[in-house]
Amino acid sequence: MLLSLVQWLQFTGFFTELRGSAYVYPIVMSLHMVGIALFGGMVLMTDLRLLGWAMRKRSIADVVNQFRVPKRWGLLLTVTCGFLMFGSKAEEYYYNAFFRTKLILLALVVVQELVFYRGVYANPAALDQAPSVPGSAKLAAALSLLLWTSIACCGRGIGYIEPPLDKIHAQLLPPSTYPRFTEPRSTQQGEIAPCCSSKPTP
Amino acid sequence: MLIENPLNSSALTFPVLECCHIVGFAISIGTIAIVDFSLLGVGMHRQTPAQLAKDTALWTLGGLILMLFSGLLLFSSDPDMYYLNWPFLIKMVFFVSAVIFHYTIHRKAVSSDTPPNNGKLVACISLALWCGVIFGGIFIGFVYPGLSLG
Numbered sequence: 001m002l003l004s005l006v007q008w009l010q011f012t013g014f015f016t017e018l019r020g021s022a023y024v025y026p027i028v029m030s031l032h033m034v035g036i037a038l039f040g041g042m043v044l045m046t047d048l049r050l051l052g053w054a055m056r057k058r059s060i061a062d063v064v065n066q067f068r069v070p071k072r073w074g075l076l077l078t079v080t081c082g083f084l085m086f087g088s089k090a091e092e093y094y095y096n097a098f099f100r101t102k103l104i105l106l107a108l109v110v111v112q113e114l115v116f117y118r119g120v121y122a123n124p125a126a127l128d129q130a131p132s133v134p135g136s137a138k139l140a141a142a143l144s145l146l147l148w149t150s151i152a153c154c155g156r157g158i159g160y161i162e163p164p165l166d167k168i169h170a171q172l173l174p175p176s177t178y179p180r181f182t183e184p185r186s187t188q189q190g191e192i193a194p195c196c197s198s199k200p201t202p
Numbered sequence: 203m204l205i206e207n208p209l210n211s212s213a214l215t216f217p218v219l220e221c222c223h224i225v226g227f228a229i230s231i232g233t234i235a236i237v238d239f240s241l242l243g244v245g246m247h248r249q250t251p252a253q254l255a256k257d258t259a260l261w262t263l264g265g266l267i268l269m270l271f272s273g274l275l276l277f278s279s280d281p282d283m284y285y286l287n288w289p290f291l292i293k294m295v296f297f298v299s300a301v302i303f304h305y306t307i308h309r310k311a312v313s314s315d316t317p318p319n320n321g322k323l324v325a326c327i328s329l330a331l332w333c334g335v336i337f338g339g340i341f342i343g344f345v346y347p348g349l350s351l352g
Contacts, residue, residue: 022344030340034333036224041232045258055257062248070245152228153221160217 006090010170019088019170032081036152039074042067043148050120050141052133060133064124082155095164098157105151112147116140209279216279222272227339230265231332233258234304241317241325251321255312266301289345293338300331 009015018024048054049063086093093099113121120127120137127137209215236258240251249257277284284290311317311324318324 026340026344027337030333030337033224033227033336033340037228037231037332037336038235039232040228041235044229044232045236045261048261054261057253058249058257066246066248070239149225152224156217156220156224 003091003094006094007169009087010090012087015087015090016170018084025085025088028081028084032078032085035074035078035081039071039078040148040152042071042074043144046071047141047145050127050133050137052138059125060127060137061124064121089170091168091170092163093158095167096158096161098154098161102151102154102158105147105154109144109147109151112140112143207278209275216276219272219276223269223276226265226267226269226272227336228265230262230269231336233262233265234308234328234332237312238325238329241311241321243322250315251312251317252315255309262304284342287342287345289338289341293335293342296331296334296338300328300335303328303331 010019018028045054046063046067049056049058049060055063086099116136116139119134120140127133209219236246237251237255240246240249240254246254308324308328311321
């Protein structure tokens with residue numbers, strides 16, 4: 001079910017085009033990295049403030065509240081570009097152990113956010129009034145740092161796993177021709193996408 | 203004389219160094235971007251850019267050092283390839299310009315509590331230079347070795 005969904009996704013016209021383009025794909029990946037820098041930097045400073053390791057002259061409320069909106073924009077950029085990369089090779093990502101781990105960690109981040117939302121993120125002013133930063137806030141920050149760092153590292157790991165070529169339907173341009181403009185290939189009947197597909201070998 | 207680079211004897215060192223490189227640039231470029239957005243008047247209205255710059259300076263430097271040293275080690279794994287890789291060369295131009303800009307003009311712009319008139323221009327240049335570094339870094343893996351385009 002899930003497999004047929006990712007196969008459908010990668011063979012939509014949009015993602016077939018994206019997969020075939022030599023330059024759009026790395027641009028999307030670069031923007032993913034720009035998003036990581038923006039979002040990651042703000043997550044880091046928020047967490048370090050909660051831990052008391054940075055920005056100690058600013059109140060926790062100042063840091064948490066003011067980063068909230070820009071952090072969401074950074075996350076939106078990162079997630080959008082991430083989804084574009086996923087969609088263009090969805091089947092390959094489906095089999096990728098690092099990608100699966102990354103999704104589980106992302107789910108854990110959502111859980112972390114829900115668990116600590118009421119006590120930490122929704123009311124940072126209360127943390128400032130406490131004599132010292134409560135343990136729950138420090139735990140939230142430490143978990144956030146650990147999870148986001150692991151997510152970034154899993155993302156890097158995705159590229160190191162060779163896809164199971166016998167199961168992949170969308171083939172990339174061979175590496176030797178990748179950055180160069182290639183001759184248009186003739187399409188055969190029954191192929192799903194014009195330039196980037198091959199029948200699975202049994 | 204051939205000297206074996208110990209980095210190339212394990213399959214794990216390169217990806218681990220890459221992770222350090224990513225964490226390093228997220229810390230350094232992320233903290234610089236916070237100050238730049240403040241100069242542009244986006245977010246963090248309750249602090250001046252100068253205050254934010256002081257708050258983040260140590261972490262920016264730490265991130266830069268992590269990024270630089272992991273980057274040098276990554277480079278050492280295959281210097282010839284990098285030397286002949288045009289995105290890498292462009293990245294180095296952007297990186298050196300960005301660091302020099304950061305510790306001269308950028309630092310001056312955030313040295314006083316009242317941002318200078320050209321604060322927004324400085325922020326834009328800073329963001330553009332660091333984006334250039336990131337784009338160059340990604341494109342390294344997407345071109346064929348050799349200095350010719352395409």
